Amino acid sequence: MIRIFVVDDHQVVIDGISSIFAEVEEIKIIGSALNGVEALRKLETESPDVLLLDINMPEMDGIQLVRELKKQGRELKILILTMHNNPQFTKQLIAEGVQGCVLKNAGKKDLIYAISEINNGGRYYTDAVEETLKESLDKTQEAINQVQLTKREVEIVKLIALEHTTNEIAEKLSISAYTVDTHRKNIINKLGVKNLAGLVRFAFEKGLL
Amino acid sequence: MIRIFVVDDHQVVIDGISSIFAEVEEIKIIGSALNGVEALRKLETESPDVLLLDINMPEMDGIQLVRELKKQGRELKILILTMHNNPQFTKQLIAEGVQGCVLKNAGKKDLIYAISEINNGGRYYTDAVEETLKESLDKTQEAINQVQLTKREVEIVKLIALEHTTNEIAEKLSISAYTVDTHRKNIINKLGVKNLAGLVRFAFEKGLL
DNA sequence: CAGTAAATACCTAAATCTAGGTATTTCATT
DNA sequence: AATGAAATACCTAGATTTAGGTATTTACTG
Known part of the structure; x- marks a missing residue:
């Protein structure tokens, strides 16, 4: 059994x-x-x-x-x-x-x-x-390492996927647009994706949306 | 029964x-x-x-x-x-x-x-x-009408979602970047989304990927 | 307490996307 | 043969993202 x-x-x-x-x-x-x-x-x-x-x-x-x-x-x-x-x-x-x-x-x-x-x-x-x-x-081996987004990063990924621009997100979260920019860059790096499209794709594959 | x-x-x-x-x-x-x-x-x-x-x-x-x-x-x-x-x-x-x-x-x-x-x-x-x-x-009522993408548009949606830029897509399909631009614009209009992020989201929801 | 991760903020230049158009060619259907 | 949809191409200006940095504050952990 x-x-x-x-x-x-x-x-x-x-x-x-x-x-x-x-x-x-x-x-x-x-x-x-x-x-x-x-x-x-x-x-x-x-x-x-x-x-x-x-x-x-x-x-x-x-x-x-x-x-x-x-x-x-x-x-x-x-x-x-x-x-x-x-x-x-x-x-x-x-x-x-x-x-x-x-x-x-x-x-x-x-x-x-x-x-x-x-x-x-x-x-x-x-x-x-x-x-x-x-x-x-045979492709990118280093992609194996753990991709772990922080709470804030997840929050921002979601907002981006929901079609909000950097400025809108900044306002919504009451932080500087520069900060949102930085988060976006970090996320793109962490995920190993190339741009916003990859980020949104990730959000879906990961089940964030 | x-x-x-x-x-x-x-x-x-x-x-x-x-x-x-x-x-x-x-x-x-x-x-x-x-x-x-x-x-x-x-x-x-x-x-x-x-x-x-x-x-x-x-x-x-x-x-x-x-x-x-x-x-x-x-x-x-x-x-x-x-x-x-x-x-x-x-x-x-x-x-x-x-x-x-x-x-x-x-x-x-x-x-x-x-x-x-x-x-x-x-x-x-x-x-x-x-x-x-x-x-x-109360939001956009016209979005109800049938959203039907053409074959070419679907092709482009997929490439965008796969993180290709306008120029890359143009090269890949052997058409002008202007044309890809036009397609992207038409797609965004048809889907009633705001930007690239919305487009990628759609690709997923629609099961294109 | 020292070290580290997370969140914050700033700067610049270049690349890319977005919005507003117009316009031609091809192909299928009536 | 005419109509219309699909695919193609071009133009410009403005908005947004991307890539390359640096740097400070807060909060947790060894």
Whole structure:
């Protein structure tokens, strides 16, 4: 019997996954959470074999949660559920030591297979994920290091994505436009993107919007 | 007995929803599709009471599918399943005549309630959706009309979102930078967004990336 | 207490985007 | 053959972003 804990910010997905496994003998859902913070709290008292984790979440995203759990020295296997097949993320995830990754457009069968594989000490990456990964493996290696935006930076990313100009943001936050400029520059550097478009794209991929 | 057809590009969501309703007496899933094109084909022979439809899909998105079905004069109720609570979309959807809209972070209970409401001739919008809608209802009304980008425009939107500048795009497509400029302007006008950031956001919401 | 991360602010020059136009060619449809 | 949409191209002025810096204050952490 494999004991699973599901973390996903969409209740429908949690309910769905629960229902899928309700009819599967060897797998049992022992709990779920709608975000990273809730997951951490609940995992204090629960100890699943496999953690089924969504990447794109508000509050604390999947990667942060993985880090926190590793930091606590938890011995559990992690299977990532992701929307976008983004090599940037996948690389980061592997670096963080997760055991597998399936796209949300995978089917029930794949999901069950991935979970058993992982529970038996294996690894599982959807074909598509693996392929995209290989393609981009030779590219910028330093991009792997942790991209962590500060609270203020996240705030500014959101405002930019919502079409506010530097001046508007400055006024809204009651700070100098120069400061907003500086933040924007820092963000672009941190994310390794080229311009505003990349920044907005990131905001989406990261689930900030 | 309410007969449902599910359209969502994520197999996990389809499987999940199927499982959820497997244990609900009055609701039955009679079919599903992973994209608009497949849905249209399958709906030629199927006639569900309610269509459960994801907005963000590749190939043919939810709105396009709704239009096509209305054009065919199909008599069916449509419940939208959406990720983002975007008033722009909601307005468009209402204009297209859909019966309801639930966010993907709604739970099983809400989903079931929404479906029965709609099947009984009612309408159902998640509280959050309704609220966001009201807030933005006084804003630009003309934005409701169909936003349809041409092939070339879509191409350019993608390149912009991928962080290419006007000059780079011009070179890549072997056209003048002036032309790219014109396209960008037209796109910004069509979408009713303010700047490049809005354009990239749109690309994501529309599922272009 | 020393060190560091975060947030703040300033400066300049160059690149890029935005807004307001006008105008021609191509292609498909009526 | 005419209409209209799509794609193309050009022009100018002003706004905004980008790249390269430097520097101060605050707050937490070892």
